[in-house]
Amino acid sequence: MTVLTETRPETSEVTEALRHRFGPAILCQQPTAEDFPVLWIAPEAAPAVHHFLKHEIDRPFPLLADLWGIDETARVHREGQPASGVTVVSHLVSLDRNSDIRLKVACDGAAPRARSIASVYPAADWYEREAFDMFGVHFEGRDSHRRILMPPTWQGHPLRKAHYARATEKPPFRMTPDYFAAEEAAATFDPEAHGLPTTQDGVELMMLNFGPHHPSTHGVFKIVLGLDGEDVVWAWPDIGYHHRGAEKMAERQTWHGFIPYTDRIDYLGGVMSELPYLMAVERLCGITVPARAEVIRVMLCEMFRITNHLLFYGTMAQDVGQMSPVFYMFTDRERAHRIMETITGARMHPAFFRIGGVAMDLPPGWDTMIRDFLDWMPKRLDDYETMVLNSGLFKARTVGIGAFDTATALEWGTTGPQLRATGCDWDWRKRRPYGGYENYEFDIPTGQRGDIFDRTRVRADEMRQSLRIIRQCVDNMPAGPIKADHPLAMPPSRDRMRHDIETLIQHFVSVSRGLDVPAGEATGQIETHRGLTQYALVSDGGPSSYRTRIRTASFAHLQLLPLVAKGMSVADLVAYIASIDFVMSDVDR
Numbered sequence: 001m002t003v004l005t006e007t008r009p010e011t012s013e014v015t016e017a018l019r020h021r022f023g024p025a026i027l028c029q030q031p032t033a034e035d036f037p038v039l040w041i042a043p044e045a046a047p048a049v050h051h052f053l054k055h056e057i058d059r060p061f062p063l064l065a066d067l068w069g070i071d072e073t074a075r076v077h078r079e080g081q082p083a084s085g086v087t088v089v090s091h092l093v094s095l096d097r098n099s100d101i102r103l104k105v106a107c108d109g110a111a112p113r114a115r116s117i118a119s120v121y122p123a124a125d126w127y128e129r130e131a132f133d134m135f136g137v138h139f140e141g142r143d144s145h146r147r148i149l150m151p152p153t154w155q156g157h158p159l160r161k162a163h164y165a166r167a168t169e170k171p172p173f174r175m176t177p178d179y180f181a182a183e184e185a186a187a188t189f190d191p192e193a194h195g196l197p198t199t200q201d202g203v204e205l206m207m208l209n210f211g212p213h214h215p216s217t218h219g220v221f222k223i224v225l226g227l228d229g230e231d232v233v234w235a236w237p238d239i240g241y242h243h244r245g246a247e248k249m250a251e252r253q254t255w256h257g258f259i260p261y262t263d264r265i266d267y268l269g270g271v272m273s274e275l276p277y278l279m280a281v282e283r284l285c286g287i288t289v290p291a292r293a294e295v296i297r298v299m300l301c302e303m304f305r306i307t308n309h310l311l312f313y314g315t316m317a318q319d320v321g322q323m324s325p326v327f328y329m330f331t332d333r334e335r336a337h338r339i340m341e342t343i344t345g346a347r348m349h350p351a352f353f354r355i356g357g358v359a360m361d362l363p364p365g366w367d368t369m370i371r372d373f374l375d376w377m378p379k380r381l382d383d384y385e386t387m388v389l390n391s392g393l394f395k396a397r398t399v400g401i402g403a404f405d406t407a408t409a410l411e412w413g414t415t416g417p418q419l420r421a422t423g424c425d426w427d428w429r430k431r432r433p434y435g436g437y438e439n440y441e442f443d444i445p446t447g448q449r450g451d452i453f454d455r456t457r458v459r460a461d462e463m464r465q466s467l468r469i470i471r472q473c474v475d476n477m478p479a480g481p482i483k484a485d486h487p488l489a490m491p492p493s494r495d496r497m498r499h500d501i502e503t504l505i506q507h508f509v510s511v512s513r514g515l516d517v518p519a520g521e522a523t524g525q526i527e528t529h530r531g532l533t534q535y536a537l538v539s540d541g542g543p544s545s546y547r548t549r550i551r552t553a554s555f556a557h558l559q560l561l562p563l564v565a566k567g568m569s570v571a572d573l574v575a576y577i578a579s580i581d582f583v584m585s586d587v588d589r
Helices: 009-025 043-056 124-135 177-186 259-263 270-285 291-319 324-344 366-389 392-398 406-411 452-475 501-512 553-559 561-565 570-580 584-588
Strands: 026-029 038-041 063-071 086-094 099-107 113-115 138-140 206-210 222-228 231-238 520-527 532-539 547-551
Touching: 009 026, 009 038, 009 043, 009 099, 038 043, 043 086, 043 099, 043 113, 063 124, 063 532, 063 547, 086 124, 086 532, 099 113, 124 138, 124 553, 222 570, 231 561, 231 570, 259 270, 270 291, 270 520, 270 532, 291 324, 291 366, 291 452, 291 570, 324 366, 366 452, 392 452, 392 570, 452 570, 553 570, 553 584, 561 570
Parallel strands: 038 099, 113 138
Antiparallel strands: 026 038, 063 086, 086 099, 206 222, 222 231, 520 532, 532 547
16 A cells, blocks of 8 residues: 655644634545645535635635546545545645645535635636536536536536547547537637627627637637727637547556656656656655656756747747747757757657656766756857847837736746746745755746746746756766666566566566556646646556546646736737747646
């Protein structure tokens, strides 16, 4: 079974405060592999409990990091948990306490219902829509239930265990004229049905479909705009065009086999998306990653942070009218990608990290390539600062535009550079060092106004800090193994395999069927280039995940768009969208 960890004193204090305030409504504390409490609460008490944690308790929990569902109907190992058909889970973060708490509500399996907490945490709106879409949970207190990732005409709820996973489990699809007409009609946007005005001051608003076929929306994201001339009166984000069912795929892949899929969650993040998944698996298995493997992981994550920030930097400048910077910056990205390709064998989707370490050791000459890059980049960043951040054109288009403060950012689940641009220095690498980040010296850049300019400045400065971290990795790369010597991390050695039939069978089973991860629940959290990425895993003791919940930064960040976009011009909206630095694979999963 999974090794249980003790919760920290500050989280035990929260648990006691909840029990004192709500008494029997706090049903029980679930034993898990987490280092924060996981509490089951009475369904009717959910809004009050969340309100208490956000507004009433000392050093509150202002950030709703995630909310999701778990279909419990096929789960075997549920020791220490109340009966539940579908469980609604919320994950809260306190910055002042530097701690988390997870709350669970049991629902009926046939017709799941829960109380909405969107009136307490506005960021819960999209998450509750997703829980309805994927699990069929109806939230009391919501004005409406609309699908968010699946088409409005979809039948069933994809993350229920009874829902099919493969197209071969259904009859062949046929596109008929009637079907096409029905889908087109269902996709038609009606502002009044969404509570949005069609006139302002007696003047009819123009309704504009901004995307999905627009460069700013990446071809798979639509924003319906209500315009008074060039001014945005309201904006309605429409996501789901890029949904691929990654969380459903995790249920039918082995623990090792799902690693390449993590690369595609944020398809620009490379190995960075692999790390939180593997951290959760390693916690479940009780695996300690060797020092050399940890340093390699950090080095590659920071390389991908740089390549992503360069992509943002260049396209951000391009979206406000500067054409040259993106060509220079793509030259630098190419140089970095050649290094990654040399080390991992791939440029964008390496699938290089493994349970307990990395796939292979560093190749000969790796340090020379990286040192050359470290010597090359600082001068280039100086040039880009002159070219972009010191440009009068860039400042005119970004200073004071799309600004929001720290309280607004936390209210809507904002993390990463966007949160730090408001002046909040929260960074998981510093506040909760993982993977050895406590061993590195680096600073956390912050802004002041929380506008587009500050978001750009923070990312530009973060690249310099990533270079500092990478140099420390190169200078202090330890010797030793690159993978944990643990039966769940690697199959038996070939020498042992050749010695007896039992070990040969063990080797064959571990490679063909996959490893059995101990039953339990565990979470991996990291600070990606976009913000918090979190994998919350449920293992039922088998060769595949029972439930893989993927919390991405981009999903939360787009939900804030209607609030910030109101009153902007269309041109400023393009700049604000660029400053979010989202990628739709990270939103839709």
